[in-house]
Amino acid sequence: MNRKLRRHQERLEKQKAKGSTTPTSPAVAQAFAAAYQHQQAGRVAEALAGYAQVLAMKPDYAEAHYNTGVIFAALGRTEAAIDAYRKAIAVRPDFPEALYNLGTIVQSLEQLEEAASIYTRAIALRPSFAEAHANFAVVLKDLGRLDAALAHCREAVRLRPAYPEAFNNMGTVYQGLGQPREAADAYRRSLALRPHSLETHNNFANALYALHRAGETEEAARRAQEWLAAFPDNPVARHMGTALVAGQAPERANDDYVRHTFDSFSKIFDQRLAQLGYRGPELIAGVLRTALPPANAMLEVLDAGCGTGLCCNVLRPYARRLVGVDLSQGMLNKAAARNAYDELVQSELTAYLLGAVNRFALIAAADVFSYFGDLARVLAAAAQALRPGGMLVFTCEQTTEASSSGYRIDPHGRFAHNEDYLRRTLIEAGLDALQFAPDVLRHEGAAKVPCLVVSARRAAA
Numbered sequence: 019m020n021r022k023l024r025r026h027q028e029r030l031e032k033q034k035a036k037g038s039t040t041p042t043s044p045a046v047a048q049a050f051a052a053a054y055q056h057q058q059a060g061r062v063a064e065a066l067a068g069y070a071q072v073l074a075m076k077p078d079y080a081e082a083h084y085n086t087g088v089i090f091a092a093l094g095r096t097e098a099a100i101d102a103y104r105k106a107i108a109v110r111p112d113f114p115e116a117l118y119n120l121g122t123i124v125q126s127l128e129q130l131e132e133a134a135s136i137y138t139r140a141i142a143l144r145p146s147f148a149e150a151h152a153n154f155a156v157v158l159k160d161l162g163r164l165d166a167a168l169a170h171c172r173e174a175v176r177l178r179p180a181y182p183e184a185f186n187n188m189g190t191v192y193q194g195l196g197q198p199r200e201a202a203d204a205y206r207r208s209l210a211l212r213p214h215s216l217e218t219h220n221n222f223a224n225a226l227y228a229l230h231r232a233g234e235t236e237e238a239a240r241r242a243q244e245w246l247a248a249f250p251d252n253p254v255a256r257h258m259g260t261a262l263v264a265g266q267a268p269e270r271a272n273d274d275y276v277r278h279t280f281d282s283f284s285k286i287f288d289q290r291l292a293q294l295g296y297r298g299p300e301l302i303a304g305v306l307r308t309a310l311p312p313a314n315a316m317l318e319v320l321d322a323g324c325g326t327g328l329c330c331n332v333l334r335p336y337a338r339r340l341v342g343v344d345l346s347q348g349m350l351n352k353a354a355a356r357n358a359y360d361e362l363v364q365s366e367l368t369a370y371l372l373g374a375v376n377r378f379a380l381i382a383a384a385d386v387f388s389y390f391g392d393l394a395r396v397l398a399a400a401a402q403a404l405r406p407g408g409m410l411v412f413t414c415e416q417t418t419e420a421s422s423s424g425y426r427i428d429p430h431g432r433f434a435h436n437e438d439y440l441r442r443t444l445i446e447a448g449l450d451a452l453q454f455a456p457d458v459l460r461h462e463g464a465a466k467v468p469c470l471v472v473s474a475r476r477a478a479a
């Protein structure tokens with residue numbers, strides 16, 4: 019997703035209408051100038067009609083094809099844009115902007131070999147084309163040609179030293195090469211030029227986490243500390259920076275961090291979780307089978323932190339009404355496409371629960387409390403959102419470490435809780451614990467991620 023966004027930004031930067039350099043008759047020149055004016059003023063229908071008129075008079079007018087392509091691309095009419103750019107290139111093969119714009123579209127369609135050959139032609143025509151180098155680098159990285167990708171990133175920033183996108187791309191290439199230090203340096207330079215890019219902050223966090231995993235824990239923590247000092251208000255720095263600096267833990271992942279992370283992740287979430295052997299839904303299903311009467315579609319059920327809706331098939335058979343709540347609209351959009359929920363709500367979970375007094379007979383939260391450190395408020399809110407006798411089921415990443423807080427944040431940014439803490443906090447929330455079953459939530463690399471599958475009940479009235 020991030021890569022696509024980046025390409026899109028590059029495309030918009032470059033896809034400006036072009037004035038004419040084509041020699042032509044006064045009537046054609048006048049018609050082109052009128053269409054161009056419409057385009058500059060944002061009157062796209064008039065501009066398209068104008069260029070069509072120009073091309074009827076002079077079919078080999080390269081800029082008219084090109085400008086038509088720019089408009090179609092902005093309208094999201096990909097095939098029409100490709101067609102227009104190809105026509106521009108057919109009549110003028112030495113047209114680097116048309117090649118570049120065509121390259122960005124072909125790249126976004128994941129036709130990488132073709133995009134590579136188009137960028138090669140654009141760069142041959144104009145070796146100083148910094149954007150073409152920067153985008154070509156991403157294509158080469160995706161093709162696994164990392165050394166060549168790095169060379170093009172370097173060329174892009176040599177040509178344009180203040181080019182945040184190219185430094186960001188360079189960071190991703192270094193990460194692909196397994197060089198997290200160099201990646202972090204490149205992202206830091208990108209952030210110095212464009213401090214608000216959440217994508218680059220996220221990439222920087224990943225590079226520091228890779229550094230940590232490579233055993234350079236002190237270096238990762240030192241850089242995280244600097245990052246936090248430089249960007250104290252940035253949501254990614256606040257969460258991941260804190261996670262990487264040992265000994266500090268926020269109360270929970272902040273809302274902006276959660277939204278940004280899961281909006282970005284939503285398109286590949288299901289596929290990625292399948293690769294990780296994620297078992298949240300099946301673990302919840304196991305509890306429901308043993309703790310509840312056979313499913314009879316009679317309950318008010320909340321899928322808390324529903325994400326893309328991976329638990330809907332488990333919960334739906336129990337539900338008269340199934341509600342999903344999540345902070346990330348990207349995840350909710352995916353959940354909506356399953357057509358399994360009666361209601362989907364974008365909200366922070368604790369805030370939502372506080373407004374849902376005595377409403378649910380069953381609340382399920384699969385792999386959501388990994389984004390909460392202190393569970394006191396959310397569990398108390400869940401307790402009062404349950405009807406008397408209602409049940410809460412959740413999974414938690416488990417730590418067996420004893421600590422005064424009862425939980426810890428790991429350098430990857432998720433929290434793990436110990437059983438004593440969970441028992442204590444459930445009691446304080448007014449819930450009767452039913453089960454604490456140790457299990458495996460998913461894999462991380464070769465390691466199994468230990469979890470506790472917990473169920474608790476609100477006392478019957």
Ligand SMILES: C[S@@+](CC[C@H](N)C(=O)[O-])C[C@H]1O[C@@H](n2cnc3c(N)ncnc32)[C@H](O)[C@@H]1O
Pocket residue numbers: 271276277280298299322323324325326327328329343344345346349365366367368383384385386389
């Ligand atoms: C790892 S996903 C799990 C999604 C789903 N329960 C499943 O099993 O596939 C965690 C989800 O919790 C949501 N989330 C995290 N913190 C939240 C909060 N404070 N309020 C609402 N949603 C939250 C995230 O947006 C994300 O969709």
